[in-house]
Structure formats: C-alpha cells, structure tokens
Amino acid sequence: MLQKQKTTKKIVSQQLPLILGKRAFGNIPKTPLKPLEGEFEKPEIITSTIPGPIGKRLIEDLGRIQEIRTIHFLVDFDRSFGNYVVDSDGNVLLDVFCHISSLPLGYNHPSMIKALRTRDAVQLAAHRPALGSLPNVSWGPKLHETLMKVAPEGLTRVFTCANGSEANENAYKTACMWYVNQRRGNKPFTDEEIQSCMLNKPPGTPSLSILSFEKAFHGRTLGALSTTRSKPIHKLDVPAFDWPVAPFPQLKYPLDQFVKENAEEEARCLSRTEEIIKSNKIPVAGMIIEPIQAEGGDRHASPDFFRKLRKIARDNGVAFIVDEVQTGVAATGNFWAFQKWGLDDQPDIVTFSKKSQIAGFFHREEYKMTAPYRNYNTWMGDPLRLLQFEVILNEINKDDQAMLRNVNITGNYLQDSLKELAKKYPHLMKDVRGDGTFIAFDSPTVETRNSIVNAIKLNGVELGACGDQSIRFRPSLVFAPKHASQFLDIFESTISKLK
Amino acid sequence: MLQKQKTTKKIVSQQLPLILGKRAFGNIPKTPLKPLEGEFEKPEIITSTIPGPIGKRLIEDLGRIQEIRTIHFLVDFDRSFGNYVVDSDGNVLLDVFCHISSLPLGYNHPSMIKALRTRDAVQLAAHRPALGSLPNVSWGPKLHETLMKVAPEGLTRVFTCANGSEANENAYKTACMWYVNQRRGNKPFTDEEIQSCMLNKPPGTPSLSILSFEKAFHGRTLGALSTTRSKPIHKLDVPAFDWPVAPFPQLKYPLDQFVKENAEEEARCLSRTEEIIKSNKIPVAGMIIEPIQAEGGDRHASPDFFRKLRKIARDNGVAFIVDEVQTGVAATGNFWAFQKWGLDDQPDIVTFSKKSQIAGFFHREEYKMTAPYRNYNTWMGDPLRLLQFEVILNEINKDDQAMLRNVNITGNYLQDSLKELAKKYPHLMKDVRGDGTFIAFDSPTVETRNSIVNAIKLNGVELGACGDQSIRFRPSLVFAPKHASQFLDIFESTISKLK
Known part of the structure; x- marks a missing residue:
C-alpha cells in the first residue's frame, strides 16, 4: 500500500503568496460558532503541482479502469480536518467547494466521528x-x-x-x-x-x-x-x-x-x-x-x-x-x-x-x-x-443555532468583501451574488474563470466552477469569518497576478 | 426510546411445529464452510402475530409519515446474527430472503463488524x-x-x-x-x-x-x-x-x-x-x-x-x-x-x-x-x-472458496429436497428450479403462495415472494446445509397443514 508523505511545515514560498494578518477586508466579524480545536491554521502547499507526484501516479493507475479527466486531486481523509483538506501529497488546502456542497460539517468533525464509532x-x-x-x-x-x-x-x-x-x-x-x-x-x-x-x-x-x-x-x-x-x-x-x-x-x-x-x-x-x-x-x-x-x-x-x-x-x-x-x-x-x-x-x-x-x-x-x-x-x-x-441537525441546532448564524455572518462578510474586490478587479470578476455562504461571481470568460480556479489551487484553495463562467463557493457550515478572511487574502493575492 | 423485550426461551408451542432432528430429507451434506460461532440454534416465535405488539405500534407511528403496507416486520440488528433475524418483539426467524438478496454474509458477520470498526x-x-x-x-x-x-x-x-x-x-x-x-x-x-x-x-x-x-x-x-x-x-x-x-x-x-x-x-x-x-x-x-x-x-x-x-x-x-x-x-x-x-x-x-x-x-x-x-x-x-x-470478497475467497462451495452443496441439497416435496405436495408446489441457493418454486395460485409465505413466518421463517405465484430463496452465503435442513422441516410442517 501507499506510503504516506509526512506534511512538512516548510512552505515553498514562491508557491504561496499568503499575506495573513494583512486584513485587507475590514474587521473580521465575530461569530457565535465555537472554533474547531486543532484545525490547521492555514493552507500549506509543498508540491509544485497539484496533484503532486504521488497523486499523479495513483491517478494514472486509476485511469486504467475509470475516467480520470475530472479529478482535481486525491483526498487523504485521515489527515484532513475542519475546513482544510489534505491531498495525497500532503498539501493542505482551504476547502470552499466541499465535494460539490456535500460536506456540511467539514472533515472529521468530532461529533460525526464520535457518532460513527458507536x-x-x-x-x-x-x-x-x-x-x-x-x-x-x-x-x-x-x-x-x-x-x-x-x-x-x-x-x-x-x-x-x-x-x-x-x-x-x-x-x-x-x-x-x-x-x-x-x-x-x-x-x-x-x-x-x-x-x-x-x-x-x-x-x-x-x-x-x-x-x-x-x-x-x-x-x-x-x-x-x-x-x-x-x-x-x-x-x-x-x-x-x-x-x-x-x-x-x-x-x-x-x-x-x-x-x-x-x-x-x-x-x-x-x-x-x-x-x-x-x-x-x-x-x-x-x-x-x-x-x-x-x-x-x-x-x-x-x-x-x-x-x-x-x-x-x-x-x-x-x-x-x-x-x-x-x-x-x-x-x-x-x-x-x-x-x-x-x-x-x-x-x-x-x-x-x-x-x-x-x-x-x-x-x-x-x-x-x-x-x-x-x-x-x-x-x-x-x-x-x-x-x-441527525448529527448534522444537532450541530446546526446547538447554542441557539449558532451554526446558522455563522453562515449568515460569514456569508455577508464574504459577499461584501467580494463586491469590494469586484470594483477593484472589474476585468476579472462581476455580478457577485448569493445567500448565506452560497455565493458566486462571474468571470468575463471561461478561460479567466479557469485560470483563477487553477491558480488559487496552487496557492492553497480548492474552489468550484459552475455554469459557463462562474465561480461558486460551497464551503461547509463550519466555515467562519476567519476562514473567509484567509480566503480573501489568498484570493486577492492570486488574482492581482492575473492579467 | 424503545424498551427492548428480552427474548425468552419459552416457545409458544402451537406456533412452532418444529420437528428438528427428524431429518426428513436424507443425510445432511457436509460443507467446507466453518460454522458461525454463537449463531442461534433455531427460530423462536414468542408473539402470536408478526409483527408483534411493539412492532405494530412502531409501524403505525411510521405510517403517519411513510408507506407501511409493504412492511413485513421491524428488524433489530443488534440482536440478529448469522442466518437469524430478530424482530422488534424478540421473535427469531430463519432468514432465507435477506433483504431482497442484499445481505451476503448474514447479520453481524464478525469480519464485517471488525472492518467497520476501523x-x-x-x-x-x-x-x-x-x-x-x-x-x-x-x-x-x-x-x-x-x-x-x-x-x-x-x-x-x-x-x-x-x-x-x-x-x-x-x-x-x-x-x-x-x-x-x-x-x-x-x-x-x-x-x-x-x-x-x-x-x-x-x-x-x-x-x-x-x-x-x-x-x-x-x-x-x-x-x-x-x-x-x-x-x-x-x-x-x-x-x-x-x-x-x-x-x-x-x-x-x-x-x-x-x-x-x-x-x-x-x-x-x-x-x-x-x-x-x-x-x-x-x-x-x-x-x-x-x-x-x-x-x-x-x-x-x-x-x-x-x-x-x-x-x-x-x-x-x-x-x-x-x-x-x-x-x-x-x-x-x-x-x-x-x-x-x-x-x-x-x-x-x-x-x-x-x-x-x-x-x-x-x-x-x-x-x-x-x-x-x-x-x-x-x-x-x-x-x-x-x-x-472487500470484506465480502475476502470471505468468499477464504479456504479455497469454501463459501462458494457451500452455496453449491447447500443449494443442491435444498433444491433436491424441494423437488421431493413437490412430488409429495403437487397441489401446493411445482416447477422447483434454481442455481446454487438461488432457488424458487411456483404455487398453483397467488393465494396459495401468499398463504405459505404468511404461515411459515409464524413458524419462524422469513421467505420471499416473486412473480405472480413464485416463492424465492435468497439466503445469505453463510446459509449452510443445516439451515436448509431446518428450513425443510419447518416448511413441510407448515405446508402439510395447508389445504
């Protein structure tokens, strides 16, 4: 079987133009949702491509028996946590796509794991x-x-x-x-x-x-x-x-x-x-x-x-x-x-x-x-x-629906910030729209859209495309303002380098 | 939540005309499949109807939100084991239907449980x-x-x-x-x-x-x-x-x-x-x-x-x-x-x-x-x-495919014995046919077929119907000659009382 590569803390700096703490997008709002203990602090990209060499080899092998042209990368569930997905090569990405909107509590949520061990x-x-x-x-x-x-x-x-x-x-x-x-x-x-x-x-x-x-x-x-x-x-x-x-x-x-x-x-x-x-x-x-x-x-x-x-x-x-x-x-x-x-x-x-x-x-x-x-x-x-x-519903209902309030607070913050960015980068994004964290914007062309999705992946963000030229946000319900802020920093850093 | 009723060893004798050991169907063949340790020895019916009172109440409650006319009874997975299914009321039935042919290793197979706890x-x-x-x-x-x-x-x-x-x-x-x-x-x-x-x-x-x-x-x-x-x-x-x-x-x-x-x-x-x-x-x-x-x-x-x-x-x-x-x-x-x-x-x-x-x-x-x-x-x-x-495949491949050989041995024994019975009860059954344990026979009418399926349930066997007047066997792959023999005894005892 596979030999897992240990995640190294060393970041290939040219791959990750992350400017944490810069707070380009105003004050980060408070959320009533308790933070997940032990979550990663930020993305860490350690290979020069995604998928990296281990992923590429495994995907090639899968290609002998299944369609592989649609694969983004391979997920290591054992090491993924909260809003951060870890791939086969040890890269850590902030996941705002969450398996096409189907991962409500993020990775390895303690309540989910506990319930599934019973x-x-x-x-x-x-x-x-x-x-x-x-x-x-x-x-x-x-x-x-x-x-x-x-x-x-x-x-x-x-x-x-x-x-x-x-x-x-x-x-x-x-x-x-x-x-x-x-x-x-x-x-x-x-x-x-x-x-x-x-x-x-x-x-x-x-x-x-x-x-x-x-x-x-x-x-x-x-x-x-x-x-x-x-x-x-x-x-x-x-x-x-x-x-x-x-x-x-x-x-x-x-x-x-x-x-x-x-x-x-x-x-x-x-x-x-x-x-x-x-x-x-x-x-x-x-x-x-x-x-x-x-x-x-x-x-x-x-x-x-x-x-x-x-x-x-x-x-x-x-x-x-x-x-x-x-x-x-x-x-x-x-x-x-x-x-x-x-x-x-x-x-x-x-x-x-x-x-x-x-x-x-x-x-x-x-x-x-x-x-x-x-x-x-x-x-x-x-x-x-x-x-x-049942686990998901219990989490949503906890603390007077703190999770639902978190979605609204985070969503508003993210959407407002994206609208600011759209004013600054009108050649790259327009028509920011959404409810809660179910947000999207359009790129002028399918090529620009794809460039953004591909470039930001190498900067540590898994983002989704939809329609002809849209980018969609489908984060988990534990996606909080601090994650949105981190996303926004990486996002601006990424698009500011695009033509 | 539910209070579980303890299975009692006392059997309502008029409900269970079981004549174990009578061996009406020749010598029980040997199987290379190792027996499951701790399996029930035989069915035990302790309520006068199936579903019993607990099941009826729960099914009625389910009926407020879902279709219930198709329900046989409610399954207590915690107490079911091997080829025996336990219902909400503590009745133990020999299961030769196995959730419409979808339970290959029977209930709570140790290898399956072990794998799912990892x-x-x-x-x-x-x-x-x-x-x-x-x-x-x-x-x-x-x-x-x-x-x-x-x-x-x-x-x-x-x-x-x-x-x-x-x-x-x-x-x-x-x-x-x-x-x-x-x-x-x-x-x-x-x-x-x-x-x-x-x-x-x-x-x-x-x-x-x-x-x-x-x-x-x-x-x-x-x-x-x-x-x-x-x-x-x-x-x-x-x-x-x-x-x-x-x-x-x-x-x-x-x-x-x-x-x-x-x-x-x-x-x-x-x-x-x-x-x-x-x-x-x-x-x-x-x-x-x-x-x-x-x-x-x-x-x-x-x-x-x-x-x-x-x-x-x-x-x-x-x-x-x-x-x-x-x-x-x-x-x-x-x-x-x-x-x-x-x-x-x-x-x-x-x-x-x-x-x-x-x-x-x-x-x-x-x-x-x-x-x-x-x-x-x-x-x-x-x-x-x-x-x-993977667990199922490993079990099938164990001991030089003992499980597959078991299916053939058990199936032949069951089919031959059913053919004998069809000669004895031509007014109740005909056209015995099948491969392995995938066996069926026809009743002369849909009414006779349904009478058999209903009567044998009260004698401790969960059996399936198909087509217009057929009875089908869909046991698990751990259904061995001794289970077939037990089934045959109960079956003959049941149909001998039908007109």
Missing part, C-alpha cells in the same frame, strides 16, 4: 435494510426526530432514497401518479391501463411531462436528465423525454440598479411558463425548480418570481416541486433556501440530498401512494445516512 | 467524497484489489454508483453514447446536436431504444422503469420511453421432460428478438437481460439461449448488457450467474448492486467515455460500500 452506527453500516419491507427498529422514531423536524410546513410525509437524481425521479413519479389519479377520479386502474403499461404505451404509461427551466440541473438518470438543461455534455447522445423547458430569469447586477429590467425579465419568464403549461401538446403534470440554479451558474430570481410561479402551478393543476438538493441544509442562511420566498402556499414536493447525506423528498398528504409498491425499491435510502443527518 | 471505515462513513473529482487516496488501489479482481474477462473498466437502478440507467447511457459515436464516426458533436439536445430533441438527444424482455425487472427510475416489465403496479401512470419488449422463454418443468418444447420456445423468443431489432422504428442501441429473471418470478433460460442472444446482439450492433443486480456475487454458485453460459464473446456491460453493496457496471474498453463529464454525478458510488465489498 455500536449503532457500525451495525447500520454493516446491514443495508430493505427499508420498505424490513426497516430497522429505530427507523421510524429517527425519521420523526430528524427529517420530520425540518419538514416544510404542510409537507407531512417523506420518501427516502439514495441521492438527488433518485429523489427527483421519484418526485416526478409521485407527481404523475397524483396527476393521473385526479383525472381518473380516484378510481381503480382500468384493464386497458394495466395492459398498455406493460408495453410502455398510453393510457397505462401516459404521455405526461415535467417542465423545467433553462440552465436547470436536476440529475443524470434518464428522467432527471430530461429536466436537466445546464450543459450539452450531460445530455448529448442520451434519449430524453420530449418535455418542455421554460426560461429562467437572467437578472442583471447590481440588482438595485436594474429593478425595472429585472422585473420585466421575471414577468417575461412567468408569462412564457404559463403559456407553455396551457399550450404544451404533452400535458404538464409537474414543474421542478431550484431556489438557486447551482450547476447552471448560480442563477437567482426574486422571491416575488417564485411566489408567482407557485401560483401559476396551483392555478393550472401542476405539481410544484422544489429541488433543494444543492441549496438545502442551512448553507443559504435558511434551513431550506425556498423559505426566503415567504410562500403562503407551500410547495407540493421538496427534494433533498447532498449535505443531508440521506436523500429523498417531503410531500403533501394528497401525494400519498394510492397502493403499496407504486414507489418502492430495495434500499429506499440508508439509515446510516439518516444517523449522519 | 478508523478507515469510520472516516469513509463520515465523508462522502465526490468520487469523480475528489476521490479518497485508497479508491484506485481498492478498486484494483476488489472489483477488478472479479471483473468479467475483457471488461476492463468499471463505473461505480449508488444502486441497481442507477447502474442500469448509466449502462443505458453508456450504450447509447457508444452507439451514436460509432455512427458519428468518432467525430466531434455537431452544432445541431449541441443545440437540439438542450431542447430534448433529436439529433442531440436521439431517438434510441433499449430492448428488454417480458417479466424483466431493471429498476424504478424512469429510464430503468422503461425496461422493467414485471408488474403493472410498478409502471402505471408513469411516463415511459417507447422501447420494445421481446418475449422471454417460458420453460416447462421438469426440463428433461420438455426438451423439444423448451428448445422451440427459446428459438421462438430468439427469432422474435432479432425481428424486433431489425424492424423496430426506434433503433435499438442496447438490450438488457437478467441471467435469471428474479422479480418476474425466477424465470430461467438455457445457456444456449443466452449464447445465441449474445450473437444476435453482436450481429446487429446492439450493446449486450447483463443485469447481475440480483443474481451476482456467488449466490448462483458462480460469482456471476452469466458465467454458466460459457460465452466465447463476453457481454459488453455487466451491472451489479445488492450483495456487492457497491453498485455499478463493468464495461469493455470501447465503451469508454469520449469526453469527461459525460457520465458523472456527485457521489459516483461510495468507498464505504467498496470496503464492505
């Missing part, structure tokens, strides 16, 4: 119950204590599964079953339906559609992929359902300077959406939307837009599905990002995954299955991942 | 890496040491993911990408393809199909479900791709009495399959088939059928996908069930999940992605589940 956790890991038929004794009580404590108002039931794609796929099935059952008048299936469905023909497998929005991302399996509209490379050569796509507002920034234009843009998108629902040749059973289009480039719309969209869904008898797979679990400053909209009429279905570890969706009572086994699969989620969600 | 396992559980971009350092070496050691010949690469549905969905995408790329002459995507795919239109999202077989089961997400043909309740009201279905042989038993009829039936199915491929209005890019149709009722076909089918796929340029989700990992007496076919020309893609814990598919070199991010998702599997697969 007898309960080991047994849940050892056995994957067929949850739909043979759940573990604590499954129900744990669901009540965890997921149902954060269920959106009125969404009284929860379906669990493996990941975001599967959550959305099952949400679509649920929406279609609800839609057809209404039209069938809650009557039994007809013989014609029963026979035709086995041939994939209507009326049994009906011609129905799920509407999604330009630049949306809802997953990669064939149903989910039919609603994903972020990038051609995801979709090319794969059969898709002939489902409609509606425009999503392309807001202009800063928002306060484009109030009228943005309102008109949102009105245009709403009007076009309703037009599609009313005229689409394949009836629209449901629509799905992200509170912030993440993969598509962190595209936002106003709460007013979403309230009106929800009304359009309601008025037209279309299931309103909110995809919180990337936005959920506190990163935007609310537990669910859609809570910011101030809806009177809650969504019908809300899907989740990533930071929650356990995936699935909440739904209203009227979306309940009319017969057993309609939505079902072998594992139907994973109680080990529910146990992890 | 620092490595706890850290892999704590962090779900984005494996496509930021894999853990040991990911590549572990893949080489585990999955690649059992990769079918010529299938040099592996794609990992969450479960069987996702494995098949990604296999379909891979087949379609391969199919289109060939026709495109390995040239870059055209502008028309790039633009049309974002609207879910051809040529970018092409009109292509995946052929599957009557009674097939390949999963529940929309792509997978379009190939699933086992039961209407899985498909009703859910949109499906207009993909073709071919007949699967309906063999007559006993096989040696229907050689000619069965050969004709297989020839008919093959000929019809080729006809569909040649004439289907939507081109067939791939076909998928289970070595034994499991959910559809344990339907078998001969090795000759599969060899000819593979040739049809090859001759017509159709990707040949074998779904080993339920049949894989040693239960049929070969590591992969399809190995029994004696193919000269291996499948193009083989999918796996369930017993392997880690899911995914093996594929040939020529099915490699032509560009990064074509098949990708956030988690792309789970290194914790790969660690479990």
Whole structure:
C-alpha cells in the first residue's frame, strides 16, 4: 500500500503568496460558532503541482479502469480536518467547494466521528435494510426526530432514497401518479391501463411531462436528465423525454440598479411558463425548480418570481416541486433556501440530498401512494445516512443555532468583501451574488474563470466552477469569518497576478 | 426510546411445529464452510402475530409519515446474527430472503463488524467524497484489489454508483453514447446536436431504444422503469420511453421432460428478438437481460439461449448488457450467474448492486467515455460500500472458496429436497428450479403462495415472494446445509397443514 508523505511545515514560498494578518477586508466579524480545536491554521502547499507526484501516479493507475479527466486531486481523509483538506501529497488546502456542497460539517468533525464509532452506527453500516419491507427498529422514531423536524410546513410525509437524481425521479413519479389519479377520479386502474403499461404505451404509461427551466440541473438518470438543461455534455447522445423547458430569469447586477429590467425579465419568464403549461401538446403534470440554479451558474430570481410561479402551478393543476438538493441544509442562511420566498402556499414536493447525506423528498398528504409498491425499491435510502443527518441537525441546532448564524455572518462578510474586490478587479470578476455562504461571481470568460480556479489551487484553495463562467463557493457550515478572511487574502493575492 | 423485550426461551408451542432432528430429507451434506460461532440454534416465535405488539405500534407511528403496507416486520440488528433475524418483539426467524438478496454474509458477520470498526471505515462513513473529482487516496488501489479482481474477462473498466437502478440507467447511457459515436464516426458533436439536445430533441438527444424482455425487472427510475416489465403496479401512470419488449422463454418443468418444447420456445423468443431489432422504428442501441429473471418470478433460460442472444446482439450492433443486480456475487454458485453460459464473446456491460453493496457496471474498453463529464454525478458510488465489498470478497475467497462451495452443496441439497416435496405436495408446489441457493418454486395460485409465505413466518421463517405465484430463496452465503435442513422441516410442517 501507499506510503504516506509526512506534511512538512516548510512552505515553498514562491508557491504561496499568503499575506495573513494583512486584513485587507475590514474587521473580521465575530461569530457565535465555537472554533474547531486543532484545525490547521492555514493552507500549506509543498508540491509544485497539484496533484503532486504521488497523486499523479495513483491517478494514472486509476485511469486504467475509470475516467480520470475530472479529478482535481486525491483526498487523504485521515489527515484532513475542519475546513482544510489534505491531498495525497500532503498539501493542505482551504476547502470552499466541499465535494460539490456535500460536506456540511467539514472533515472529521468530532461529533460525526464520535457518532460513527458507536455500536449503532457500525451495525447500520454493516446491514443495508430493505427499508420498505424490513426497516430497522429505530427507523421510524429517527425519521420523526430528524427529517420530520425540518419538514416544510404542510409537507407531512417523506420518501427516502439514495441521492438527488433518485429523489427527483421519484418526485416526478409521485407527481404523475397524483396527476393521473385526479383525472381518473380516484378510481381503480382500468384493464386497458394495466395492459398498455406493460408495453410502455398510453393510457397505462401516459404521455405526461415535467417542465423545467433553462440552465436547470436536476440529475443524470434518464428522467432527471430530461429536466436537466445546464450543459450539452450531460445530455448529448442520451434519449430524453420530449418535455418542455421554460426560461429562467437572467437578472442583471447590481440588482438595485436594474429593478425595472429585472422585473420585466421575471414577468417575461412567468408569462412564457404559463403559456407553455396551457399550450404544451404533452400535458404538464409537474414543474421542478431550484431556489438557486447551482450547476447552471448560480442563477437567482426574486422571491416575488417564485411566489408567482407557485401560483401559476396551483392555478393550472401542476405539481410544484422544489429541488433543494444543492441549496438545502442551512448553507443559504435558511434551513431550506425556498423559505426566503415567504410562500403562503407551500410547495407540493421538496427534494433533498447532498449535505443531508440521506436523500429523498417531503410531500403533501394528497401525494400519498394510492397502493403499496407504486414507489418502492430495495434500499429506499440508508439509515446510516439518516444517523449522519441527525448529527448534522444537532450541530446546526446547538447554542441557539449558532451554526446558522455563522453562515449568515460569514456569508455577508464574504459577499461584501467580494463586491469590494469586484470594483477593484472589474476585468476579472462581476455580478457577485448569493445567500448565506452560497455565493458566486462571474468571470468575463471561461478561460479567466479557469485560470483563477487553477491558480488559487496552487496557492492553497480548492474552489468550484459552475455554469459557463462562474465561480461558486460551497464551503461547509463550519466555515467562519476567519476562514473567509484567509480566503480573501489568498484570493486577492492570486488574482492581482492575473492579467 | 424503545424498551427492548428480552427474548425468552419459552416457545409458544402451537406456533412452532418444529420437528428438528427428524431429518426428513436424507443425510445432511457436509460443507467446507466453518460454522458461525454463537449463531442461534433455531427460530423462536414468542408473539402470536408478526409483527408483534411493539412492532405494530412502531409501524403505525411510521405510517403517519411513510408507506407501511409493504412492511413485513421491524428488524433489530443488534440482536440478529448469522442466518437469524430478530424482530422488534424478540421473535427469531430463519432468514432465507435477506433483504431482497442484499445481505451476503448474514447479520453481524464478525469480519464485517471488525472492518467497520476501523478508523478507515469510520472516516469513509463520515465523508462522502465526490468520487469523480475528489476521490479518497485508497479508491484506485481498492478498486484494483476488489472489483477488478472479479471483473468479467475483457471488461476492463468499471463505473461505480449508488444502486441497481442507477447502474442500469448509466449502462443505458453508456450504450447509447457508444452507439451514436460509432455512427458519428468518432467525430466531434455537431452544432445541431449541441443545440437540439438542450431542447430534448433529436439529433442531440436521439431517438434510441433499449430492448428488454417480458417479466424483466431493471429498476424504478424512469429510464430503468422503461425496461422493467414485471408488474403493472410498478409502471402505471408513469411516463415511459417507447422501447420494445421481446418475449422471454417460458420453460416447462421438469426440463428433461420438455426438451423439444423448451428448445422451440427459446428459438421462438430468439427469432422474435432479432425481428424486433431489425424492424423496430426506434433503433435499438442496447438490450438488457437478467441471467435469471428474479422479480418476474425466477424465470430461467438455457445457456444456449443466452449464447445465441449474445450473437444476435453482436450481429446487429446492439450493446449486450447483463443485469447481475440480483443474481451476482456467488449466490448462483458462480460469482456471476452469466458465467454458466460459457460465452466465447463476453457481454459488453455487466451491472451489479445488492450483495456487492457497491453498485455499478463493468464495461469493455470501447465503451469508454469520449469526453469527461459525460457520465458523472456527485457521489459516483461510495468507498464505504467498496470496503464492505472487500470484506465480502475476502470471505468468499477464504479456504479455497469454501463459501462458494457451500452455496453449491447447500443449494443442491435444498433444491433436491424441494423437488421431493413437490412430488409429495403437487397441489401446493411445482416447477422447483434454481442455481446454487438461488432457488424458487411456483404455487398453483397467488393465494396459495401468499398463504405459505404468511404461515411459515409464524413458524419462524422469513421467505420471499416473486412473480405472480413464485416463492424465492435468497439466503445469505453463510446459509449452510443445516439451515436448509431446518428450513425443510419447518416448511413441510407448515405446508402439510395447508389445504
């Protein structure tokens, strides 16, 4: 096996133009979140490339059996801690991407490690119950204590599964079953339906559609992929359902300077959406939307837009599905990002995954299955991942939700500072936007964006790209103002050297 | 929380007509597999219903938030061991269903528990890496040491993911990408393809199909479900791709009495399959088939059928996908069930999940992605589940594959004994069939089948149903002749009381 390289404290100085303590970005705000004891103080880059020589060798070896062109570097979980990820070569990076937004408590959080060492956790890991038929004794009580404590108002039931794609796929099935059952008048299936469905023909497998929005991302399996509209490379050569796509507002920034234009843009998108629902040749059973289009480039719309969209869904008898797979679990400053909209009429279905570890969706009572086994699969989620969600939820709720307040304080500080930087470096960054620490900005071109992401990695920061020219921040919930300050110092030092 | 009820040794005698030691089924064969120390000696049923009162209360409570009509009982993992599952009320049942074939080493196998208590396992559980971009350092070496050691010949690469549905969905995408790329002459995507795919239109999202077989089961997400043909309740009201279905042989038993009829039936199915491929209005890019149709009722076909089918796929340029989700990992007496076919020309893609814990598919070199991010998702599997697969593989390989030999010895004994019983109780059971311990028989009606499954549960056996009137055996790989003997005693005692 591998021989691990010891991290050396010696820093290759030309690789790390870190100016800690310079405090270019005003006073660092206080956070109510207790600091993690024993966290690294700062990034340390000890190889001249990332991946370094050990990583390169291992990645080459992996390339004989798997795709490797998408790999950033290899993670040494044993040595990573808090907001700092350690790679195969002993480099320490500040991680503001966190495995595409799916690491809520950072690395090796003491509460998580403690919980996973228990007898309960080991047994849940050892056995994957067929949850739909043979759940573990604590499954129900744990669901009540965890997921149902954060269920959106009125969404009284929860379906669990493996990941975001599967959550959305099952949400679509649920929406279609609800839609057809209404039209069938809650009557039994007809013989014609029963026979035709086995041939994939209507009326049994009906011609129905799920509407999604330009630049949306809802997953990669064939149903989910039919609603994903972020990038051609995801979709090319794969059969898709002939489902409609509606425009999503392309807001202009800063928002306060484009109030009228943005309102008109949102009105245009709403009007076009309703037009599609009313005229689409394949009836629209449901629509799905992200509170912030993440993969598509962190595209936002106003709460007013979403309230009106929800009304359009309601008025037209279309299931309103909110995809919180990337936005959920506190990163935007609310537990669910859609809570910011101030809806009177809650969504019908809300899907989740990533930071929650356990995936699935909440739904209203009227979306309940009319017969057993309609939505079902072998594992139907994973109680080990529910146990992890319990740890995450406990951490979020500690000390009067100090972690959630930390997200807002850190997010505001980071966003304000990035806006200052955007004024100073307008040729490199624009349109800083976000909620909580769920922040992004645009570069003028994809090349500039990629230069920034690559250059800052060699200065000790793992940062994410999204959309065509956006950079996204997806730090953990333990990302505090001091980490933001450290990031900002490294970031300015990095971009100031770019043309 | 729950107060656990202590298992009492007192058995409600009228509930358990167990005649251990009677040895109605000849000499119990010897197995090379070492017995599990500390396993229960026999089932113990202490409540008059299953679920008992504790289970009923908990299930009712779960029913407020999830579907419960599909629940058999609640599992107490802490007290279950080996082949015996303990429920919420302290009942001990011999488990020959094993969470729909997904528990290869039974409950609390010492090697599995030991492995999951290690620092490595706890850290892999704590962090779900984005494996496509930021894999853990040991990911590549572990893949080489585990999955690649059992990769079918010529299938040099592996794609990992969450479960069987996702494995098949990604296999379909891979087949379609391969199919289109060939026709495109390995040239870059055209502008028309790039633009049309974002609207879910051809040529970018092409009109292509995946052929599957009557009674097939390949999963529940929309792509997978379009190939699933086992039961209407899985498909009703859910949109499906207009993909073709071919007949699967309906063999007559006993096989040696229907050689000619069965050969004709297989020839008919093959000929019809080729006809569909040649004439289907939507081109067939791939076909998928289970070595034994499991959910559809344990339907078998001969090795000759599969060899000819593979040739049809090859001759017509159709990707040949074998779904080993339920049949894989040693239960049929070969590591992969399809190995029994004696193919000269291996499948193009083989999918796996369930017993392997880690899911995914093996594929040939020529099915490699032509560009990064074509098949990708956030988690792309789970290194914790790969660690479990390593434990399972080590156990299978111990003592010159004693576990695999055990499966064959136990399976033959169980199947022969069931055939004897079928002669004695022809009004209750027929068509005993199987490979290894992957065995099934049919009841004359769905009602009889359900009576047997329900009655035997109260006598201490958890048994599975499949198809319309089949009973399936899906025990763990530690199910030994003595367990089979115990099962047979309870089984005969149960059915002898049925009409």
